[in-house]
Amino acid sequence: MQLLRNYDYRTRILGRKSARRWNAQPRHERVGRMLDVCNAGAQQAPSLPAALEESRGECLLQARIGFGERGRGLFFAPFDAPPSKDCGFQGIFTTETFNQPQEPAVLLSVRLSCGLTLVTNGGPVNLQQELLHEWQVYQGLALPSRLAALLEATERPPALRLAAWLLWASQVAPSGVAGVRADESRSGDRNGASGKEGECGPNGIGEAPSARLGDNATSIGDDAPYLTPPLQQPSLQPPSQSLVPVPPSRPYLLSEYAQHIMPPPNTAASLLRLADDQERRLPEDARAALRGVRMQVKTYISELRHAGLDWGLSEATLWWAFDMVSSRSFAATAALPLPHGTIESISAISSPRSNRTGNPSFADASDAPSTPVMLALCVPWACLLNHDPSPNATFKADLGQRTFQVMQRSSGFSFLAPKPLVPGEELCISYGEDLDNVQLAVKYGFCTKGNANDRLPMPPELVLAARGLRQQMLFSAAEHVADDLTKNPADGAEGSLQQQRSRVFAAMASLLDPIVIQKGSSMSIDGAFQAAGRGLLRIWRTRNGVITARRKALSMVERRGLKRRRMSARRVRMLSARFGSCVNGGHSLGAHPVLCSAACVWFPPCCSRSIIWGRPGFPLSFCRLRSPKASRTRVATGLLPSQRARPMKILQARSTIPSPS
Numbered sequence: 001m002q003l004l005r006n007y008d009y010r011t012r013i014l015g016r017k018s019a020r021r022w023n024a025q026p027r028h029e030r031v032g033r034m035l036d037v038c039n040a041g042a043q044q045a046p047s048l049p050a051a052l053e054e055s056r057g058e059c060l061l062q063a064r065i066g067f068g069e070r071g072r073g074l075f076f077a078p079f080d081a082p083p084s085k086d087c088g089f090q091g092i093f094t095t096e097t098f099n100q101p102q103e104p105a106v107l108l109s110v111r112l113s114c115g116l117t118l119v120t121n122g123g124p125v126n127l128q129q130e131l132l133h134e135w136q137v138y139q140g141l142a143l144p145s146r147l148a149a150l151l152e153a154t155e156r157p158p159a160l161r162l163a164a165w166l167l168w169a170s171q172v173a174p175s176g177v178a179g180v181r182a183d184e185s186r187s188g189d190r191n192g193a194s195g196k197e198g199e200c201g202p203n204g205i206g207e208a209p210s211a212r213l214g215d216n217a218t219s220i221g222d223d224a225p226y227l228t229p230p231l232q233q234p235s236l237q238p239p240s241q242s243l244v245p246v247p248p249s250r251p252y253l254l255s256e257y258a259q260h261i262m263p264p265p266n267t268a269a270s271l272l273r274l275a276d277d278q279e280r281r282l283p284e285d286a287r288a289a290l291r292g293v294r295m296q297v298k299t300y301i302s303e304l305r306h307a308g309l310d311w312g313l314s315e316a317t318l319w320w321a322f323d324m325v326s327s328r329s330f331a332a333t334a335a336l337p338l339p340h341g342t343i344e345s346i347s348a349i350s351s352p353r354s355n356r357t358g359n360p361s362f363a364d365a366s367d368a369p370s371t372p373v374m375l376a377l378c379v380p381w382a383c384l385l386n387h388d389p390s391p392n393a394t395f396k397a398d399l400g401q402r403t404f405q406v407m408q409r410s411s412g413f414s415f416l417a418p419k420p421l422v423p424g425e426e427l428c429i430s431y432g433e434d435l436d437n438v439q440l441a442v443k444y445g446f447c448t449k450g451n452a453n454d455r456l457p458m459p460p461e462l463v464l465a466a467r468g469l470r471q472q473m474l475f476s477a478a479e480h481v482a483d484d485l486t487k488n489p490a491d492g493a494e495g496s497l498q499q500q501r502s503r504v505f506a507a508m509a510s511l512l513d514p515i516v517i518q519k520g521s522s523m524s525i526d527g528a529f530q531a532a533g534r535g536l537l538r539i540w541r542t543r544n545g546v547i548t549a550r551r552k553a554l555s556m557v558e559r560r561g562l563k564r565r566r567m568s569a570r571r572v573r574m575l576s577a578r579f580g581s582c583v584n585g586g587h588s589l590g591a592h593p594v595l596c597s598a599a600c601v602w603f604p605p606c607c608s609r610s611i612i613w614g615r616p617g618f619p620l621s622f623c624r625l626r627s628p629k630a631s632r633t634r635v636a637t638g639l640l641p642s643q644r645a646r647p648m649k650i651l652q653a654r655s656t657i658p659s660p661s
């Protein structure tokens with residue numbers, strides 16, 4: 001038994017001794033150790049060329065680049081005196097501050113044209129064109145037509161569009177091959193596009209090209225530089241800062257930025273290019289997530305190649321672009337300026353989904369709300385901000401000013417001033433409030449300790465078991481309803497006992513799986529649904545009681561510092577095979593093991609009445625309810641409450657479990 005419990009699939013890979021050492025490490029460290037390679041290139045202080053120094057001076061209003069515990073990042077550097085001690089909470093006692101809340105300090109302000117801005121949803125039709133036009137003027141570059149066609153296709157995946165743009169702007173345009181300066185010749189070719197050789201991407205890249213983008217590309221035709229048609233009616237008020245064309249002495253800012261600030265193509269920021277042997281050591285759920293993202297990137301790369309938008313660059317460089325987009329792009333929602341010139345923007349903070357860097361772009365563009373405008377952005381300087389689950393900074397895209405601003409995070413109460421920043425404090429934003437460590441690792445290449453969003457992975461067999469349990473719970477409720485109907489025929493539908501029972505069961509089945517309702521059935525669906533509704537109400541009431549009890553029990557478990565224990569997949573399989581089907585809702589059982597997520601929890605054999613519920617991916621919860629014998633309710637979730645709960649107990653208890661009917 002002991003051996004079984006310690007058995008882990010990693011034993012096969014690592015050998016028993018090193019597997020034990022490996023498993024003893026906290027999960028976040030296991031993933032974290034994979035990531036030594038990440039950000040390796042970002043550890044030296046950059047020495048910046050003049051153009052970047054200038055841009056840094058303009059954009060980093062109250063911040064400087066520095067190094068801290070999260071690696072390179074941005075740190076608070078107030079331009080005036082350090083913030084007075086009076087600001088902050090003391091202010092709420094004075095009427096003055098109460099009426100005039102302190103505005104959060106603007107820490108960074110970066111022109112949208114310094115980076116890349118894509119409309120992913122909403123806004124006027126020509127908004128994307130306007131933004132592209134401004135970018136060309138600012139960067140002093142003319143986009144090739146086929147690239148511009150892709151960038152204007154707001155329905156295409158943002159990651160694909162951003163990566164294509166980043167590749168061209170950072171790797172191709174500076175060499176003057178495919179791109180041309182806006183004031184130079186209008187013809188161009190892409191022969192001999194420069195490609196930087198780097199580390200190879202994961203194996204298996206280079207599938208058959210997809211036809212989608214290629215079809216477009218054929219109709220788009222050659223590589224003639226894209227010159228935005230004169231804007232008849234700008235959809236927006238012109239930006240308050242006039243667009244000053246870039247002086248010829250100032251080279252392409254974006255390529256400079258990519259060269260000096262972004263990790264170079266032979267380094268990694270996310271896990272996209274993790275080597276095979278390192279990937280094998282990731283937990284299974286992280287590997288699965290990684291596989292999904294890699295598949296997507298492979299498809300995008302094929303599309304780029306097919307459409308001739310890879311510019312002959314090496315595979316490694318193409319992966320690098322997606323790596324950068326994954327780990328450094330922002331998603332933000334911006335409101336359009338009001339017609340009379342008032343400018344109002346909605347910060348991405350208001351929507352947790354979009355309050356993050358990166359990966360909006362990997363989401364389907366169609367899942368964003370239609371208004372206001374959804375943007376995917378690469379923002380130089382702002383993309384140096386590291387993540388913190390309790391951030392002190394936040395960001396917004398302002399389409400009126402055409403800027404991306406990072407400001408101090410407000411307190412959340414209009415009458416409270418924001419928490420003062422201490423000079424030298426690292427400025428952090430939240431990449432997403434709901435990101436667990438697997439998502440953080442795959443997209444950004446790091447994990448955070450004690451991530452509140454972390455869930456233990458649930459093996460497929462447990463997902464199935466959870467479904468089965470839910471089904472059983474509903475059917476057992478159906479039985480109760482049917483029994484009640486039998487006892488109180490006045491309450492229930494008409495007909496024989498058998499008919500009543502069939503209706504209730506059919507209704508329950510229909511809740512579980514709508515397919516079971518077949519057309520032309522003679523059953524009265526309405527009546528059955530009413531009966532099922534009563535049953536569900538009963539369950540709901542029971543559950544409310546359970547939830548309160550569960551909360552109490554969990555806090556008790558926490559207070560006592562009881563430990564969570566994990567089980568090997570094999571043992572969990574064995575237990576679910578033996579006992580899974582015995583766990584039943586609303587029935588008296590002697591005792592049973594309860595499968596909770598990947599951890600396995602089993603209870604001392606003293607449960608008489610129990611209910612179990614679960615959702616795939618979430619811990620199954622098990623509660624004992626109103627036991628006449630017990631002095632108090634015992635509840636646990638994913639926890640092994642005591643040393644007494646040994647497999648031996650289960651074996652003893654097994655004999656008392658009624659066989660499933």
Ligand SMILES: C[S@@+](CC[C@H](N)C(=O)[O-])C[C@H]1O[C@@H](n2cnc3c(N)ncnc32)[C@H](O)[C@@H]1O
Pocket residue numbers: 038039042070071072073261262263269270327328357383384385386387388443444445446447448
């Ligand atoms: C948007 S960039 C931030 C700037 C980056 N540190 C740099 O030097 O370029 C995102 C990357 O920073 C690193 N990072 C961000 N937040 C972190 C954190 N809390 N702990 C460790 N690394 C972090 C990750 O490698 C991530 O891929």
